[in-house]
Amino acid sequence: MGGAALERRLGTPVVGVLRADLHRVLREALPAGCMRNGEEVTGLGELPDADLVVAADGWRCQ
Numbered sequence: 001m002g003g004a005a006l007e008r009r010l011g012t013p014v015v016g017v018l019r020a021d022l023h024r025v026l027r028e029a030l031p032a033g034c035m036r037n038g039e040e041v042t043g044l045g046e047l048p049d050a051d052l053v054v055a056a057d058g059w060r061c062q
Helices: 003-010 019-029
Strands: none
């Protein structure tokens, strides 16, 4: 499904951001040591103490 079709279906804008750009913007905006990368999530047994959690099951995930 293309971006325009997805926007119509969801009723909201869809934005695509390259991973490296997202990481850079977040690193520059957040306090040092606040961002954690490479965390493996296997269930909901331990929930992080965080204001925001971004999870991605990406194109080349394993």
